[in-house]
Amino acid sequence: MRDLSKKTFQISLxxxxxxxxxxxxxxxxxxxxxxxxxxxxxxxxxxPLLYERQPRAAFFVYxxxxxxxxxxxxxxxxxxxxxxxxxxxxxxxxxFEERHKPKRAYLYKWIxxxxxxxxxxxxxxxAMAGEGLQKLALPxxxxxxxxxxxxxxxxxxxAIRFYGRHLRRILLGN
Numbered sequence: 219m220r221d222l223s224k225k226t227f228q229i230s231l232x233x234x235x236x237x238x239x240x241x242x243x244x245x246x247x248x249x250x251x252x253x254x255x256x257x258x259x260x261x262x263x264x265x266p267l268l269y270e271r272q273p274r275a276a277f278f279v280y281x282x283x284x285x286x287x288x289x290x291x292x293x294x295x296x297x298x299x300x301x302x303x304x305x306x307x308x309x310x311x312x313x314f315e316e317r318h319k320p321k322r323a324y325l326y327k328w329i330x331x332x333x334x335x336x337x338x339x340x341x342x343x344x345a346m347a348g349e350g351l352q353k354l355a356l357p358x359x360x361x362x363x364x365x366x367x368x369x370x371x372x373x374x375x376x377a378i379r380f381y382g383r384h385l386r387r388i389l390l391g392n
Contacts, residue, residue, distance in 0.1 A: 228272065231389075232279045239263040239283040239305075240290065247296035258370065261304040265378045266389060268312045276312070280305045298341065303334040308374060324371075331367045 239260045246256035260283070267276040284305055287297040310330045314323040339359075 228275050231266070232275055232282070235263040235266065235279050236282045236286065239279070239300075240286050243283070243287050243291060243297070243300055246299075247291045247293065253299075257299045257304045258373065260300055261308055262374070262377050264305075264308045265374075265381050266386070268308055269378055269381050269386070273309055273312050276309050277306075280309065299338065302338050302341070303331075307331065307334070307370070311371065311374060327371060328367060331370070332363070335363050335367075 242256050242260035242263070246253045246260070249256070263283075264276040264279055267273070267279065284297065284301045287300060288294060291297055307330075311327055314326040314330070317323075318326060
């Protein structure tokens with residue numbers, strides 16, 4: 219089994235995860251449908267590092283992916299969902315779950331998610347949202363965001379479990 223604490227392995231794994239994240243973000247920028255799913259999948263590229271208790275390495279992958287997305291993606295706005303929510307949510311989730319009991323961690327994750335969504339709404343909602351979303355009243359958008367949080371957090375947790383049960387031994391050669 220490879221030792222994830224070795225710097226060369228961390229760097230090469232981080233580079234691969236950065237490239238995969240960037241590829242998913244590029245697809246999100248080009249494809250007309252499925253953008254939220256692709257942003258979500260790009261956020262999952264941090265899961266192996268978080269599962270292995272390497273939040274610092276995960277942060278650097280997030281940072282590298284964010285900077286590269288600003289340079290590579292067509293249009294700066296295509297990077298915003300990753301930069302302001304999807305990219306760092308897993309890192310925040312990791313820290314809240316490591317430091318707090320489940321109910322308190324869930325509350326903190328909910329506050330964190332809503333804070334990030336408010337920033338996305340204020341900074342770029344009108345430019346990124348489709349015409350149908352723009353016509354919805356704010357209370358419906360807020361309600362939809364709460365449902366999205368529950369689904370996002372649950373799916374992220376399931377993906378981390380899937381990594382631990384199935385993908386870890388493939389990736390680490392165990």
